[in-house]
Amino acid sequence: MFGQLKASLGIGAAQVDTVLDSVSYIQGDTLQGSVNIQGGDVAQQVDAINLKLCTEVKIEGDSGTRYQPFVLGTLEAVQPFTIEAGAIKQVPFQFKLDPETPITALKARKNQCHVWLETSLDIDFAIDPKDRDFVEIKPLPVVAKLISAIESSGFTMTKADVEKGYLNGGSFSSKSGCYQEIEFINNSLLNKKEIELSFILDADTVHCLAEVDRAMSFRGDQYISFSLHKDANDAEIRSALTQILSV
Known part of the structure; x- marks a missing residue:
């Protein structure tokens, strides 16, 4: 006892x-x-x-x-x-x-x-x-390649955290109740830009929502969403990168 x-x-x-x-x-x-x-x-x-x-x-x-x-x-x-x-x-x-x-x-x-x-x-x-x-x-290889491509374009990964809430990418949305944000900043004086990436894995597809903030722009934050197959080739990854950087 x-x-x-x-x-x-x-x-x-x-x-x-x-x-x-x-x-x-x-x-x-x-x-x-x-x-x-x-x-x-x-x-x-x-x-x-x-x-x-x-x-x-x-x-x-x-x-x-x-x-x-x-x-x-x-x-x-x-x-x-x-x-x-x-x-x-x-x-x-x-x-x-x-x-x-x-x-x-x-x-x-x-x-x-x-x-x-x-x-x-x-x-x-x-x-x-x-x-x-x-x-x-x-990260999956396709995610790692996209991150590497952004860094090779003059951006530095400054912060990563997990937010409570839901993510809406238009054609896709999160379900868990939280989402990750990975933040990048470039060092340009004339075209200073901040990028935040969030990824959602959906079977063989990786959805991405990118939030882009340009310091010298009056348009406010801009959002780009796209999806890549987990085995996406380099050309498809470059195309996604171009969408992000062109904002």
Whole structure:
């Protein structure tokens, strides 16, 4: 009885550790790994293993800017079971990345983009054991080529973050409740320009919404939306780049 009481307070309770096959993935990949559970001092009923794919979103309000965790997707790994005292249980899993999972592998001066997998054990009348594992999300080759082309055109990636809300590109829109913005600025005095890119992966298609702000223009922000196949060739990428730079 005393052992159960201690376990409910987290003392001598079961422990959870998620081990991923890799810590680096590409947009659209599937996370693979296993949840390792180490039994504590007493047997405990585990109602579920809950996995959450999370990022951090920026929220701007009257009181300023704040950041808060945002759940992109969830996965319940197993049915209820009992983990005996001192026992070890390993549960393999696969977790498909949400199509709108932000890219984190960016060389921005200020990169506020983070993605992690949060694992918790659902145990009645107890502090749920938790584990957090950060993962690197790399851009698809077509996205990486477009970013590289913009940088080769005299722009520097200055900031990347994730905004709370929805993106509307006209012929496409976001669904997750958050969207990433990758910001570039050039160093031209006469044609100073700021570009913000947001990407949405849709099966084999990558949608992009570009927001362009020209310092010397009275037209305000201009928006360009386009779509590229994930295997788009260099000519198609140059065409997309031309649309952005011509604004």
